[in-house]
Amino acid sequence: MTRHDYPATGAWFPGMPVGGRKFAHFPEDRPFALDGGKVLSNVSIAYETWGTLNADASNAILICHAWTGDSHVTGAAEEGHPTPGWWEGVVGPGKAIDTNTWFVVCSNVIGGCQGSTGPATAHPEDGQLYASRFPVITIRDMVRAQVRLTDMLGIRKWHSVVGGSMGGMQVLEWAVTFPDRVKTIVPIATCAQATAQQIAWGAIGRRAIRLDPKWRNGEYYDAAIGEGPWEGLAIARMISQVTFRSDNVFTERFGRALVDMDVDYNGLGLWDRFEVEGYLDHHGDRLIRRFDTNSYLIIGKAMDLHDIARGRGTLDNALSRIKAPTLVLGISSDILYPTYQQKQIHSMLSDKGVDSTYVEIDSPHGHDAFLINFDQVGAPIKAFLERTF
């Protein structure tokens, strides 16, 4: 496989185009303590904003991105952001989350690779990249880093915190850990606690990356162009890509079509590919070009560790801390975060007297529908934000 045009790491680093990014640098004298007991110094968080914060800072909305997302929620492709925003259809002037009304913020998670401190960042003590030294983080750590950014932006309380998948995990941790700082929340296609099956998928992807000799225990940043652990990352991504979609959509789109092969199977080889394999390759390749493998590992582990009940006794105890009016969105065909998980959040909150609404997106697209069916996602969010403003 020739992948000579790939970047060495897939991570943003100082000197690359900044695009619309801004950076919040945590003060040197305020190290950042992690759930796992480690401490990070000189943390930076990359973020973008749209719209204007009003005088009493009451129109601020925080959007939390998913596993391989970044701060570029909306806006055209630009230097430093090779593709348009990942929620372009939901956020922008005149869109469901209208940036003429709302001041919208999204930050790259800590541990990420699109501007925030992560494995591809230089360790302040020796100037060498963290690489395998970067500690395990949790969803709560991501949220605590966002709290510092929130303080620096002069925002006391978000009108809403909104996010899907891993973004939804952050949304729930915001409401449970910092109930006084969120007025409303919108968790989408997410769960209160990672399930054993979700953890299993994560673990298999990690093993595939570890098996790649080019991963070199995470110390691959000096690799020549195209010599990074791309194959391991591509396999991990393929696993996600199947769980992000649905059986029916795959069948409709690909059926059983073969590539480069006549129907009598003459001369058929073990590595001749079906159309669906080409599709998976394409998605693996795309990720490789823009994402750092060590960040993929660190963020994936954080998702597997996700449990809003951790240290809070029971799930019921944890959810009892949520007071914010809540809009929960689920997706009918989601096989990775099945709707029973969102319905559980909604019904437990309702039972506690929280103003909670559950809306199911009727889509064949599986988990990824929140990034595809913009109309169905946008409409209930728009109504919910207006009702609660």
Added chain:
Amino acid sequence: MTRHDYPATGAWFPGMPVGGRKFAHFPEDRPFALDGGKVLSNVSIAYETWGTLNADASNAILICHAWTGDSHVTGAAEEGHPTPGWWEGVVGPGKAIDTNTWFVVCSNVIGGCQGSTGPATAHPEDGQLYASRFPVITIRDMVRAQVRLTDMLGIRKWHSVVGGSMGGMQVLEWAVTFPDRVKTIVPIATCAQATAQQIAWGAIGRRAIRLDPKWRNGEYYDAAIGEGPWEGLAIARMISQVTFRSDNVFTERFGRALVDMDVDYNGLGLWDRFEVEGYLDHHGDRLIRRFDTNSYLIIGKAMDLHDIARGRGTLDNALSRIKAPTLVLGISSDILYPTYQQKQIHSMLSDKGVDSTYVEIDSPHGHDAFLINFDQVGAPIKAFLERTF
């Protein structure tokens, strides 16, 4: 990872204990032509039998095994078979498929590694193992090899051909390709054509094996003990293991329990494992000890190529060839071969006037339920066999 006690290949080879196996050697002057255009010479098929064939050979039942199965359907562990039969609860004296009544046969598929000709067999031309030279095979090839065995056993017509998962694919090919040689069929938790999602899972597993440097493009048979491509095979197996089970059973069994870790996450590492990861490791390890990686690849590819309509115009045309009374079993929680696939087979056959019955096994265990819920699987089979005898 120390795996010093693993066999070099996981494949049975001459000189290892035979156990209850017999061998059908195809005559040297009758080479075996494959769907893919290649020809195999000196083919051997390993098989086992239970019960007694009656005078008019009308009580014979063929059982077809799944991906990593073998001929040892029933019977105690013995030399050459380290575990009891894989369908011990369904087949045996007094069981649903009663070996006091029926003459039961099961053969290891061609391409397999438990006695039949496969990648770990010596090529007759040079005496070196086939390894990567072993050609791609199809489910139809497996069935054609079974037809030769059938002839050698003096059986004109099977009273029934029975099998689950890949075994069910063979069952369908038997009924479509050789309608005069099956009186009835019992396809279980299977499909008429592999779907794009099923193919995707297969392809990802193949990529993981190829990524293992110890696979060495399939030429690993001279590896020292423990130096085979076990990690790649284990990852491929983990993928299967998740799709073979269900979200609910995983949650009930493992929840979110961690291994070797206290609840405050202090000192948490990237490779600290959850309970479910230990379970997946265990299953990967078990497979490694008994299964050859090249066979895993070859058989997996055959499943991905499965399509009873291939060369027959349409699925409707293909199913029109089936005349045999049919019992189709599906499993309520099967995420890999969802019940819509078995219902489709049943309804298309019924529409054509075939005596078809669909029974759904109500189990939380997912695809593997046909290897677990013996009572629910056995009862309808027993009734069906008696009704059609």
